[in-house]
Amino acid sequence: MAQWTSAIGSAQLGRLLTSQQPRPAGPGTRRPPAYRALADGIRLLVLEGRVPVATRLPAERELAQALSVSRTTVAAAYEALRGEGFLESRRGAGSWTAVPAGKPLPARGLEPLPPEALGSIIDLGTAALPAPEPWLTRAVQGALEELPPYAHTHGDYPAGLPALRTMIAERYTAHGIPTMPEQIMVTTGAMGAIDAICHLFAGHGERVAVESPSYANILQLMREAGLRLVPVAMADGLAGWDLDRWRQVLRDAAPRLAYVVADFHNPTGALADEEQRRSLVDAARSAGTVLVVDETMTELHFDRDREMPRRVCAFDPAGSTVVTVGSASKAFWAGMRIGWVRAAPDVIRSLVAARAYADLGTPVLEQLAVNWLLNTGGWEEAVELRRGQARENRDALVAALRRELPAWEFDVPDGGLTLWVKAGGLSGSRLAEVGERVGVRVPSGPRFGVDGAFEGYVRLPFTVSGAVADEAAVRLAAAARLVTDGQGAGGDVPRTLIA
Ligand SMILES: Cc1ncc(COP(=O)(O)O)c(C=O)c1O
Secondary structure, eight states, X not given: OOSOSEEOOHHHHHHHHHHSOOOOXXXXXXXXXXXXXXXXXXXXXXXXXXSOTTEEOOOHHHHXXXXXXXXXXXXXXXXXXXXXXXXXXXXXXXXEEOOOTTOOOOOOOOOOOOGGGOTTOEEOSOOOOOOOTTHHHHHHHHHHHHOHHHHTSOOOOTTOOHHHHHHHHHHHHHTTOOOOGGGXXXXXXXHHHHHHHHHHHOOTTOEEEEEESOOHHHHHHHHHTTOEEEEEEOBTTTTBOOHHHXXXXXXXXXXXXXXXXXXXXXXXXXXXXXXXXXXXXXXXXXHTOEEEEEOTTTTOBOOTTSOOOOXXXXXXXXXXXXXXXXXXXXXXXXXXXXXXXXXXXXHHHHHHHHHTTTTOOOOHHHHHHHHHHHHXXXXXXXXXXXXXXXXXXXXXXXXXXXHHOTTOBOOOOSBSSEEEEEOTTBOHHHHHHHXXXXXXXXXXXXXXXXXXXXXXXXXXXXXXXXXHHHHHHHHHHHHHHHHHTTOSOOSSSOSBSOO
């Protein structure tokens, strides 16, 4: 069987290659031969995740024609890439992109530092904010008052407390998506929801299409469940979802699941418009793929004057294609560990049945606390506080980065919690390594990619403000200087993307 999971046409590859900024030629530098320039261009596209790993490249003759170069040039470029481990080929199956074997590029998830270990480190590893007090205290007090009737039960509610399921269902209905409580299961965070969904729908070895980049911990959860990740490159900047690519991947790879974060995507911050949402649902429906939509960031929109696009499930209200995941972690507090699934009632029944062999249920007290917030209107007030904090943090971080690291490139999203930053040609992995030494913790780009893509990126969350944001940028600039001077600790990862 061929080792590729999607293909790129010569016209599209040509466009991507010409969109690359030419590398500035230093004094006395000779232009590289044409085959080398082509090989470097393709390698950079792979490292930046713009051409995902396991993408079949066009045949030599076809690419030569599209780029108006000789076939020998393309053959020599492909040969060079094969030699460097960025391309694999098999007679009859073609050539597909790869990353060099034996280079332990970090692709694991993100392990948060325990709060007591933080000390003098500025932790930009986790995209989560402290609790929006006084709402946490009030919600827990409210929950304690409502606990007595539940204390007389066995306390196992594998689908979630009926009162909370009803409350969550009513919120979807209020958004114009009629929902019954039977369509909701309360879970232990969005992570618990997606874990359960993966187990129900996709067996070991089955394919899941994922945005490239995507949220690191979900990618790792899927890898550990034995799923085969099929990356679909996000378009540049905040443009997000390239529907031609999605349609092609869903058609070619026919994955069992596709996982998307359409609202303030983690890490890029992109927000899908209604047309992208409708088209994603249509493409998934045609391919027979279940579209898992993670709405963890949905409520963190900063622009009051802008109407949010309709939820993705509005384009499939019965839930035959779309399974929606929600969470209290970003809108309220990650320490609650409350998430939920919205799906067709039969899907919820299967998820609930399977739960007997997983975590049995979600803690009752925390469910009561979230229910109290939703019932009293405390939720809306807490979320409004959150939005204000996150917006202020974003502005502080953006200003500090522009001052300290003017060569770093990023787009500024209108919500969510993350900035996806191209680190001026430096290796994100080295920056992460050196950052720990100078007192700032940042996750490197490859954690958000599949198989080593995004080496030139770091993800910075909106979790610090004021003087701490300034200091974070100062430390990042110190790390960048150390990496530029070649003082990053060893490892196989190249210091910069330019070999
Ligand atoms: C897109 C996305 N999904 C899920 C999660 C984890 O959510 P939870 O804390 O509800 O498990 C996060 C946290 O960063 C996230 O950004």
